[in-house]
Amino acid sequence: xxxxxxxxxxxxxxxxxxxxSVAILVFAVIAGVISFAAAFDExxxxxxxVLRQVAALVDNNHLQTSEFRNIQAPQAPQASGEExxxxxxxxxxxxxxxxGDGDDKLPLPLPETMADGLSTVTVGKxxxxxxxxxxxxxxxxxxxxxxxxxxxxxxxxxxxxxMPLVAFVPxxxxxxxxxxxxxxxxxxxxxxxxxxxxxxxxHPVSTEHLPNEIRPFLRAxxxxxxxxxxxxDAEHRFVxxxxxxLRTPLTALSLQAERLAEADMSxxxxxxxxxxxxxxxxxRHMLEHLLTLSSVxxxxxxGGARTDSVLRVxxxxxxTLYPLAEAKGIDLGIxxxxxxxxxxxxxxxxxxxxxxVDNAIRYTPAGGRVDLMLESGRGQTLLCVKDTGPGIAPKExxxxxxxxxxxxxxxEVGSGLGLSIVKAIAExxxxxxxxxxxxxxxxxxxxxxxxxxxxxxxxxDGGVA
Numbered sequence: 001x002x003x004x005x006x007x008x009x010x011x012x013x014x015x016x017x018x019x020x021s022v023a024i025l026v027f028a029v030i031a032g033v034i035s036f037a038a039a040f041d042e043x044x045x046x047x048x049x050v051l052r053q054v055a056a057l058v059d060n061n062h063l064q065t066s067e068f069r070n071i072q073a074p075q076a077p078q079a080s081g082e083e084x085x086x087x088x089x090x091x092x093x094x095x096x097x098x099x100g101d102g103d104d105k106l107p108l109p110l111p112e113t114m115a116d117g118l119s120t121v122t123v124g125k126x127x128x129x130x131x132x133x134x135x136x137x138x139x140x141x142x143x144x145x146x147x148x149x150x151x152x153x154x155x156x157x158x159x160x161x162x163m164p165l166v167a168f169v170p171x172x173x174x175x176x177x178x179x180x181x182x183x184x185x186x187x188x189x190x191x192x193x194x195x196x197x198x199x200x201x202x203h204p205v206s207t208e209h210l211p212n213e214i215r216p217f218l219r220a221x222x223x224x225x226x227x228x229x230x231x232x233d234a235e236h237r238f239v240x241x242x243x244x245x246l247r248t249p250l251t252a253l254s255l256q257a258e259r260l261a262e263a264d265m266s267x268x269x270x271x272x273x274x275x276x277x278x279x280x281x282x283x284r285h286m287l288e289h290l291l292t293l294s295s296v297x298x299x300x301x302x303g304g305a306r307t308d309s310v311l312r313v314x315x316x317x318x319x320t321l322y323p324l325a326e327a328k329g330i331d332l333g334i335x336x337x338x339x340x341x342x343x344x345x346x347x348x349x350x351x352x353x354x355x356x357v358d359n360a361i362r363y364t365p366a367g368g369r370v371d372l373m374l375e376s377g378r379g380q381t382l383l384c385v386k387d388t389g390p391g392i393a394p395k396e397x398x399x400x401x402x403x404x405x406x407x408x409x410x411x412e413v414g415s416g417l418g419l420s421i422v423k424a425i426a427e428x429x430x431x432x433x434x435x436x437x438x439x440x441x442x443x444x445x446x447x448x449x450x451x452x453x454x455x456x457x458x459x460x461d462g463g464v465a
Contacts, residue, residue, distance in 0.1 A: 013184045020176050028169045032162045039161035043154030048118055051131040051143045054086055058143075059135045091132060091140040110142050120147060186210050190218075202229035240294045243287045250287065254280050289417035292351060293403070296424045305345035310383070311336060313346060314372050317353045321361060328366045332357075336374035340381045342452050344429045352425045353383070355418040356448050360387035363446070383450040386438045391446045397435045426450055 089107040091114060108123050114132045121130050127147040134140050186209065194205065204222040207215050257277045265273070307313060311334065318332050325332050342349060353372070360370045368388040375382045392400055399405050401423040404416040419433075426433045431452040438445025 013180055017177050017180045020180070021173050024169065024172055024176065028165060032165055035162050035165065036158045039158035040154045043157040044150065047145070047150050047153065048129070048131075051086065051118070051129065051145065054088060055131055055133040055141065055143045058088060058141060059133065085145070087128075087142075087144045089142055089144075091142050108142070108144060110144070112140075114142070116140075183211075187214060190214075194221075202226075202232065236294050239290055243290045243294070246287055247284070250280060250284050254284065286417065289421065293417055293421050293424060296348065296351070296421060296428065305343070305348075307342045307344055307346045307349045310340045310342060310349070310374055310381070313349050313353055314374070317350065317357055318372070320354065321357050324358070325361050325370065328361065328364070328368075330361055330364055330366070331369045333369070333371045334374075335371055338374075338376060340374060340376045342381060342429075343454060344425070344431075344452065348425045348429070352422050352450065353385075355421050356385040356450075359418045360385055360389065360446065360448075363387065363389040365389065379454060381452045383452065384447060386445060386447045388438065388445050391437050391444050392435055400435070401433070422448070422450075 087108060089110075091110060091112050108128065110121065110123070110130065114121075114130070116132045116134055118129065118131050121128050121144075128144045129147050129150055131143040132140060133143070190205065190210065202225045204225060205218050207218050210218065254277070257273065257280060261270075261273060261277075314334050314336075318334070322332065344352075357370060357372065364370055364387040370385065370387045373382070373384040373386065375384070401419050403420045423433055429452065431450050434449045434451065436447045436449070437443050438447045
């Protein structure tokens with residue numbers, strides 16, 4: 001019960017459907033009762049008309065008493081002819097002595113003093129509807145019918161009158177539920193559209209083809225999105241401007257350090273200078289990553305942008321990073337059966353693959369291996385980079401995508417922004433990034449898989465490099 005109350009409080013659609021259904025049921029019951037009563041009374045009126053018509057028939061045709069002892073009236077399907085009969089007799093005729101059942105009860109013992117017109121009389125514990133009429137000849141007759149039969153016929157007629165209402169109420173309830181769901185369909189579609197947006201998609205929500213009742217709410221959402229977009233743009237501009245401003249002094253420091261290295265100095269001073277140059281290089285590397293991340297986050301997704309050949313991007317990336325791998329004796333390889341075309345710009349895909357491979361080379365021990373894999377099928381393409389490094393523990397896999405986060409015990413020089421850039425590019429393209437061990441049994445190595453949906457494959461020059 002508490003669950004139902006909670007659902008009613010949380011759902012306008014369910015509340016509206018419930019109250020409309022209750023209202024329909026209440027008014028259907030009221031209409032059914034009124035219709036039943038009206039049909040019941042109308043059936044009695046028709047039966048009274050039958051009695052009048054029988055009396056008029058006797059009067060107009062001058063029928064003799066022996067000719068109208070009892071006459072059959074219109075009857076209900078479940079009523080026998082004996083039950084539905086109309087009795088016509090002269091008023092004041094007494095029942096014969098020793099009368100038994102059936103016709104032996106006739107004529108009915110009706111008092112001769114009854115006034116002309118319709119009345120209900122109890123005869124032998126059985127109620128009768130009796131019409132008394134004085135004929136043109138002066139004879140007074142009584143036209144009678146049992147009220148139980150009349151009520152049964154009237155009840156049957158009334159039930160048949162309300163049967164269509166009873167049959168169509170469930171259909172009406174289903175139609176109301178369907179209409180409410182259909183009316184709220186734009187709201188559900190709008191919620192899916194907003195929920196499916198990436199964090200960088202802060203453009204206003206379209207208010208076309210939406211009910212006027214929710215447009216003020218949408219305008220409030222659009223105003224909020226506008227303020228958030230302004231704040232995010234200001235943040236991106238600040239990061240980009242700060243990175244640009246820092247590039248010049250860092251470049252000057254790097255040049256000064258190179259000139260200082262040419263001067264005569266002690267061994268201790270040269271060691272300190274080497275540490276200084278390493279720090280400057282790390283700062284320049286971080287600035288480049290900051291600029292890249294800011295550019296990726298600030299640039300909206302291009303709907304028509306595509307990369308025609310993923311293998312070409314793989315090869316270009318390996319050519320760029322080969323000197324770094326060669327210095328550590330790391331074996332680089334590509335495994336792919338077919339080439340693929342992805343709905344990602346080639347520049348973004350190149351930055352994504354470069355950061356993954358750069359991270360793999362940096363964290364893979366000397367003499368290790370880094371593989372780039374491409375696999376397409378089932379409406380998606382998998383881009384995978386595997387290495388033989390230490391891997392990332394499961395408890396840290398959610399945090400490694402945070403900017404500047406570096407795992408405990410990491411001694412490798414880096415900015416902590418590589419996977420943040422990868423995540424930003426993947427989200428902009430609607431892709432998913434998954435981390436796992438390259439070797440699950442040994443719990444070593446890192447496997448980074450980027451799942452890109454709706455990719456088209458082409459049987460180009462695939463193979464193993």
